[in-house]
Each structure stands twice: as C-alpha cells, then as structure tokens.
Amino acid sequence: MTKLLDFARLSARQVRKKRMRVLLTAFGIAIGIAAVVAMVSFGEGIRYQAIETIRQQSDLTLIEVTGSVKDGTVIPITESKAELVRKIPHVEAAGPVYRVSFSTLRQTYIDVLGIRAEDLRALFRPALASGELYPASSSQVLLGHELAEKLKKYEGIREGDLFTVVIRDYNEYGAPSDRKLAIKTGGTLRAREDALDTLLIMDRDAVSALSNESMPYNAVYVRVDDPENVMAVARDVQSLGLTANGAFRQIESVNRFMDLVILFLSIFAAISLVVGALMIVNTMVMSVYERTREIGVSMALGASQGDVVTLILTECLYIGMIGGIVGDLLGIFFSWVINTAGKAYLISQTGDLFSAFARYDLALVTPGILIAGFLVAVILSLVSGIYPALQAARMNPVEAIRHT
Amino acid sequence: MHATIEADNLRKVYRGSIPALGEASFTVGKGEFVTLIGRSGSGKSTLLNILGCLDSPSSGTLSLDGVPVDFRDSARLVSIRRQKIGFVFQQFNLLPHLTAQENVEYPMLFNYREPEERARTAGGLLERVGLDGRKDHLPAELSGGEQQRVAIARALVSDPPIILADEPTGNLDQKTSGEIFSLMQEIGRERKTTFFVVTHEREFGEYADRSFRLVDGTVTAI
Known part of the structure; x- marks a missing residue:
C-alpha cells in the first residue's frame, strides 16, 4: 500500500512535469463527461417535471x-x-x-x-x-x-x-x-x-x-x-x-420512456467520450515512447513489468480524476446554461405549452450523476491506459536503454 | 567459497546473424575489480546485458553470487536484478525530473524500503561519493562527473554484491574519468563489492585487479 502511495507521488511528478499535455488530454475526457452529465441532467429534469405533474394532478396512493x-x-x-x-x-x-x-x-x-x-x-x-x-x-x-x-x-x-x-x-x-x-x-x-x-x-x-x-x-x-x-x-x-x-402506472411509463430518451441522449454524448479516450491512448503512447529509455533504466534498476504497468496506469488515473472533476464542473455549467438561456429560449419559442417549465429547472444535476460522471472518467482513463502500459511493460530493457 | 560471477560457455546468437558473443567463460571473485576491454561491436554490451539479467544467452550457464540464473523465470530475474546487481551506464541515465537524492532512492521504490530508510541510505551514499551538498540538484544542474557519481550511489543503494558498469567514463574527460575509476575502486574495497567494468580504454587497467579482453566474442584474460 505504501508502495502504491510512493508510486502515486512519482507519477504525480510526471504529471506535473507535463502539466499542459495532461490538462489538454484531461480536458478531452472532461468535455465528454460534461456532455453526458448535461444530457442526463436534462433528461432527469424533464422526468422530474413529468412525474411532479402526475403527482400533483392525480391521486398517487x-x-x-x-x-x-x-x-x-x-x-x-x-x-x-x-x-x-x-x-x-x-x-x-x-x-x-x-x-x-x-x-x-x-x-x-x-x-x-x-x-x-x-x-x-x-x-x-x-x-x-x-x-x-x-x-x-x-x-x-x-x-x-x-x-x-x-x-x-x-x-x-x-x-x-x-x-x-x-x-x-x-x-x-x-x-x-x-x-x-x-x-x-x-x-x-x-x-x-x-x-x-x-x-x-x-x-x-x-x-x-x-x-x-x-x-x-x-x-x-x-x-x-x-x-x-x-x-x-x-x-x-x-x-x-x-x-x-392507478396513477403510478403513468409514472412507470414516464420512467420507461425517459430511461430510453436519456439512454439515446447519452449515447450521442458518449461519442465525445470515445474521442477523449483515444486522446488518452495517444498521449500515453507518446509519453511511453518518450520515456523509453527511462523505462528501460527503471527495469535495469529493478522495476518489474507490474511496476511499469502500475506507474503508467497511475498517470492515467490522474488524467481520469482531473478529467472527471473538470467534466463534472463543466457539466454543472452546461446545465446552468440550459436552465437559464435554454429555458428562456424554449418558453419564448413554444409559448404557453412549456410555460409550466418556468417554475422548474430544465436540467436537474443530482449528486448521483456527478459521482457517475467522475467514475466513468476514471474508469475510461484506466482502460485507455492499458494498451500503452502493456506496451511499456513489454519493452526489451536492453533496447530501451539504448534508445535515444 | 564460491565465485561472485561464474560464466560458463555463454553464447549469444541473434537470429540470422553472426554470433554476438561466443563461448565466454570466466569467474570473478568477491570484491574483485575487473575490467573488460574491447572495441565497440566486440560483444561487450551483449555480455554485460546477460550478466545483468537483462538479456538471455543462447546457450551456456551463469551463476551470480552462488545462485544459478534461470533465464526463463522472469519474476526471478527481476528479483536478481533488485538484489544482486547495480548498474552504471555510459549515459548516466539519471531520471531528469528527480533530484540527486531522489534518483538514488529510486531503485528502493521497486525493492521496497520505507521512506525514512530510503532517505538515510541515499543520503549516506551521496555523502560517500562526495556530493553531500548537491542532494537537491536536478541532473541537469550537475556536471557529467557528478552525474556519474550519483549513478554510482544509485547502483549501490540495494547493497548488491555486483556492480556492472558499461563504459562509465565514456562520456567524461580524462581527469574526471580517473576520479570515477578511483572512486569505484575505493568503494569496491570498502564494501567488498565486485565491480565488472566494460571499457575500451586500456589505460584504466591500472585500477583493475584483473582485466579481460574481448575479441570477436571471445573472452581472454590479459
């Protein structure tokens, strides 16, 4: 455990050294997470309103x-x-x-x-x-x-x-x-x-x-x-x-319908996550290539293949955590935009039909969505790191040390 | 009393090419300072990589510190590298973003030691190689000779019985080279550490207890 903490500190050094590159990469993931967070929040907001309306208009119990x-x-x-x-x-x-x-x-x-x-x-x-x-x-x-x-x-x-x-x-x-x-x-x-x-x-x-x-x-x-x-x-x-x-059946069908809508919205938003993940793969492959010699030397100095994998994945973990946090913050921001500008626009365009929305937030960001967004960023980053990490671990130390 | 390095008929043939190393047989005792002299391309690095368990021989056997090396068992090779061997490279190969102190501590991240012990051991070794005041400098802030001293301290950090040095003075001027050789010699005597130093310069033979010559992949004693 302490060993992992030391690895974390070592990887943090690498990350800090390549601050700009890491931030840009994390930003790629962050945008994807933000899109998903905003879309899901939007869907949840609509679900909430629909269910609230049913609750108010009917006898639920x-x-x-x-x-x-x-x-x-x-x-x-x-x-x-x-x-x-x-x-x-x-x-x-x-x-x-x-x-x-x-x-x-x-x-x-x-x-x-x-x-x-x-x-x-x-x-x-x-x-x-x-x-x-x-x-x-x-x-x-x-x-x-x-x-x-x-x-x-x-x-x-x-x-x-x-x-x-x-x-x-x-x-x-x-x-x-x-x-x-x-x-x-x-x-x-x-x-x-x-x-x-x-x-x-x-x-x-x-x-x-x-x-x-x-x-x-x-x-x-x-x-x-x-x-x-x-x-x-x-x-x-x-x-x-x-x-x-009873009225609860309506809620059930609203839930079923909104699950589907949210799923579709998320799938489109998730495409940007795939792009973000590819960015991580690219960044880490480059990083591994640049550090070929360093990795070879580390192996000569006693690093096992597992150690090398751990070091690379720890860096990905940082990218994921940064991406997750920034993504959540951006997602909150996007939802805020939907709730202010978006809502005003919607009501002005649709007139009375959606005037009921004026009382509610259009997008509903819940802690669950934010936690899920963070976890998705972290897991996606770790998965993206697997290939570069294995590539690093499979290096021949002799050739790696000779690499210039 | 067993030999520290016992090489028997080590051969290395790269696929579809002439032998890089042929029939290397020799023994090195505990605390001996040995130089291996040879031109570039003579197979010096190949031999050193095999001795360092970074590369495997095509045939032949190797024992390090009395233990036969099984080149197929990669986990075992890692632990041999951690415990029995210290490396010194021609290019120094310090990690550029770590200070001198941290570079010396680095191998103890893998061969795990607690932070306090790491700091103590590394500090002591840096003092020994004469870099007491430069612990917090980055490699780029050190001269070549100083960097190589850090590398020597790093190689010693797990107190291995064998130090393998691949042209450690190849990038240094004459005067500094002499200093590095005499430092290695002193340390070898103090700690009873076996030094196996590859070089293409004969003049440092004077520091060695024994010298080998490698010609066309064959090791002969001088």
Whole structure:
C-alpha cells in the first residue's frame, strides 16, 4: 500500500512535469463527461417535471385492483381475495366495490359505484357540498359534483328528489330486459377533480341486491399509506393474481420512456467520450515512447513489468480524476446554461405549452450523476491506459536503454 | 567459497546473424575489480546485458553470487536484478525530473524500503561519493562527473554484491574519468563489492585487479 502511495507521488511528478499535455488530454475526457452529465441532467429534469405533474394532478396512493385473465379464465375478486388485498402491508384502507350503470328515463347514462359508506370515507375522505352520505342498504345515493350538475341541467333532478332509473339486464339469449328502480338523491360531493365527480355512489349491498345471483366484486379500491410504497403494494397485488392500476402506472411509463430518451441522449454524448479516450491512448503512447529509455533504466534498476504497468496506469488515473472533476464542473455549467438561456429560449419559442417549465429547472444535476460522471472518467482513463502500459511493460530493457 | 560471477560457455546468437558473443567463460571473485576491454561491436554490451539479467544467452550457464540464473523465470530475474546487481551506464541515465537524492532512492521504490530508510541510505551514499551538498540538484544542474557519481550511489543503494558498469567514463574527460575509476575502486574495497567494468580504454587497467579482453566474442584474460 505504501508502495502504491510512493508510486502515486512519482507519477504525480510526471504529471506535473507535463502539466499542459495532461490538462489538454484531461480536458478531452472532461468535455465528454460534461456532455453526458448535461444530457442526463436534462433528461432527469424533464422526468422530474413529468412525474411532479402526475403527482400533483392525480391521486398517487390510490390503486384500483381488478380481476385479471389468466390462461383464458377470469380470476374474479371474491370476498376472500378482497380480504387478502386488505392484509397487504402498507395498505391503509381497502374497499371492494361494484361498478354498474343505470340510465335515466331520458337515456342519460349514469356510472354507478357501489361502495360501503365507511369504505368511501376511509378511501376518499369525501367532502359534501350538501346533504348527507347514504345509509346502509338503502336506495339513497350520493352524486358526484359533475353528475349532480348534469342531472339538474338536463333532467331537472334536484337533491332530495326521488327519480327513476332503468337497469338493463341481458338474459341468457342476449335479449335485454329492463327493470325500473326508484332512487333518492341524498347528498352531493364537492368538486374533486377525480373520477368520483361523474359517479353516482350508493351502498354496495344495495347494488348487489339488484342482482338475483351473488356477483363478484368489480374492483377493490386500495389506499396505500405512502407514495413510496405504491409499487410494492402493486407487486403484492399482482402476486395474488389480480391486476393493479392507478396513477403510478403513468409514472412507470414516464420512467420507461425517459430511461430510453436519456439512454439515446447519452449515447450521442458518449461519442465525445470515445474521442477523449483515444486522446488518452495517444498521449500515453507518446509519453511511453518518450520515456523509453527511462523505462528501460527503471527495469535495469529493478522495476518489474507490474511496476511499469502500475506507474503508467497511475498517470492515467490522474488524467481520469482531473478529467472527471473538470467534466463534472463543466457539466454543472452546461446545465446552468440550459436552465437559464435554454429555458428562456424554449418558453419564448413554444409559448404557453412549456410555460409550466418556468417554475422548474430544465436540467436537474443530482449528486448521483456527478459521482457517475467522475467514475466513468476514471474508469475510461484506466482502460485507455492499458494498451500503452502493456506496451511499456513489454519493452526489451536492453533496447530501451539504448534508445535515444 | 564460491565465485561472485561464474560464466560458463555463454553464447549469444541473434537470429540470422553472426554470433554476438561466443563461448565466454570466466569467474570473478568477491570484491574483485575487473575490467573488460574491447572495441565497440566486440560483444561487450551483449555480455554485460546477460550478466545483468537483462538479456538471455543462447546457450551456456551463469551463476551470480552462488545462485544459478534461470533465464526463463522472469519474476526471478527481476528479483536478481533488485538484489544482486547495480548498474552504471555510459549515459548516466539519471531520471531528469528527480533530484540527486531522489534518483538514488529510486531503485528502493521497486525493492521496497520505507521512506525514512530510503532517505538515510541515499543520503549516506551521496555523502560517500562526495556530493553531500548537491542532494537537491536536478541532473541537469550537475556536471557529467557528478552525474556519474550519483549513478554510482544509485547502483549501490540495494547493497548488491555486483556492480556492472558499461563504459562509465565514456562520456567524461580524462581527469574526471580517473576520479570515477578511483572512486569505484575505493568503494569496491570498502564494501567488498565486485565491480565488472566494460571499457575500451586500456589505460584504466591500472585500477583493475584483473582485466579481460574481448575479441570477436571471445573472452581472454590479459
């Protein structure tokens, strides 16, 4: 170990002696690293904004669990399955629901959510604009904000009104048969900006009572305690043979898409890294050639081939470290340029479309990107040094000493 | 008591060419000061490189300090070079960016010694070769004679039993050459170090205990 430290000191001397050449070479790598850092930061920035937007606009911790089709058979959500879902760790609340549809006498279609009032409370924390939640097993219903507006406008139905809906069943031959049901609107939800706004919500058991036979649930709504745990819960749901859906799926696809975009951006930026690496190979081959005699003498004085390789690679290590640090700094600078000049330009060119970006940084430099950039520079330099180092170690000392 | 250098029928033929060295057989004892005189092209350097384990003979055997040298075992050759041999070159071959002190310490980076020990050993040797006040000078700031003194100190740093010198005064004037030869002679006597010095000048024969002549690849005693 101490030997390596002494080698490091010796190589540092070489590096200092050829300061200009080393700096120029390191700069080659640095530009490549900076390009990659800036590109990845840019991609990460866009990813961050996209995900933030999804987070703000949707309910991340809500998962809709539905039955899935496996080998052609439907796995239904039975009471016991629903119970298993409820027991998944990090599940705060779970409510099995029915989804059916009614139509009014004037053919306005109404989507219906059959859910127990306590589940509705635990899952959605409903805020009422007026009226009350429905009691159990009654035909009193709760209207979503938009639906209430629509009914009022087109059907003249107001809160407290009793009105008739049509339930269309199909018999075994596919022929429809309609039943009529009188329901009473007992309350209206405040606007929520989510799916509940357009729904008619009523008690689960009241919905199941509409059917003669017992039917499996259409879905289980699940509330997860923290956005961080959503993916884990989704995996557990899938291992039960059920399907999990929700806003987190959007985040997943954004991530997949951005991974691809970042990969492509990086590949182009990485071309400059290849050029940088070739510069290192060139510099070190030249350096080895110039020091042919020195290397031969060192071998005569007791340096092994391994010692020679170590000495040359140590120099490359320095080039890599300088290149990595300078590259990271340049990368931060490039990102800053993207965030100031680039953002202003983008917004001025695209107008309202990207005005949301004004609040965010377009490029997001994270410590991880910088560490990765530094490591890539160091590893690339060491790899570039292998050929010159081996070339040095394979020298014939007799000829090397004679070299002028 | 074994010989320090024991060469038996050393031969070197470069591919597709006449022998560079033919049938070199001789022994050198501990602490002996030997000169090998020959014209350029007579195979002196080839012989010296084989003795220094930098080159391998086409045939023949070599023992250094009582140990037979296996020229196929490169790791072993490295350790022989580290422990048994010190080199002095015609061109001095000091590393230009290292000071005199650092140049003398240099071989101890490979034959590893702690920094304090390195500084002590190198300092003592520089003092011995009369360069006490010039330890921190770069080679370019030293005269030829001084550079060669540094090189001699460097060759002695691992306290090897054998010093191989390849025309050590070839780049020096007459007076300085004499000084270098007498320094080597003194050191050889003090430390019981064997000196094997290649030269093409007969006049330094006076410093030698024995002289060999190399003519057309064959070693003969004078």
